[in-house]
Amino acid sequence: MKNTVYRKLKTKIISGELLPGSILVEREISDEYGLSRTPIREILWKLTSDGLLSKEYSKGYMVRKISLEEIFNIFQSREGIEGIAARLACQKGDAEFFANINKIKERIQEIDIEK
Template identity: 35%
Template sequence: MGNDLKVNMNEYLPLRDVVFNTLRQAILKGELAPGERLMEIQLAERLGVSRTPIREAIRKLELEGLVLMIPRKGAEVAKISEKSLRDVLEVRRSLEELAIELACQRMTEEEVDALEQTQEVFKEAVACGDAMKIAETDETYHDVIYKGTGNDRLVQILNNLREQMYRYRLEYIKDEDKRQILLLEHDKILKAVKLRRVEEAKEAMREHIDNQEITVSKNIKEQEG
């Protein structure tokens, strides 16, 4: 365990949320590696906080699937497994197809313009090459589609899945060769939405999710090998 964890204090957030965000980012960025044990005392010392917010953060990270509680051993960073990837993406694929179908039918012209603007921001992030920024702008792109469905319950379910998707999203984006493909996929989806072509949009979205599964699955196999 290195000593490079930094707490970014935020006067608007309670300490437990700051600690949670710090540990979450460290896991997503790989600063806390898959399989690494999370020792409350050590983490409290490194972050200069008491054990209580550490314990609360670990509990929340377990709910997100980022941390695993091992009997008689304690907490450790969850490994990315092919099974968990498949489980999450099977659900995501169905929900995203439904979302894009509804968005195609219901998005206002203003919302379509917002999707176009979000794609421009995504392009800029890809050009800069910062993986975290690309992941965030990719997430925002999908958020605009979700909002365009006009279905609050669907948005709520997709938001609940968001945290579990984020790790795979980041893992996909780390593969620099795939970033241009991502851009083209977003363009394809956007074009279909603008033309209100439902089947075309659903097919583009399905391809978008399938490519993510293929790439991340390959990366997992390589890491295990």
């Protein structure tokens, strides 16, 4: 359950459902998800260490504002990781893997034609 709540909160932050500057209060989250405050505190601490929240001692946890530089760095890192992952997948892929890749490619072409 704790991992589920962590993923839900992380998704809400990343999707923008929880806007930068939003305050998250342990008690309210505990009530909403039916977990005691200790696991909620651990979840909020993990989101803080992930860089998504900051601890506001008088208020609770606040959704961080992410700078353009941080966004650029994230995309740059992702670009590098995805390139490596694609290369490794091609090196280690079997016939079934390449058949699935071809199906995906064909579906993308169909969608492109539909537009």
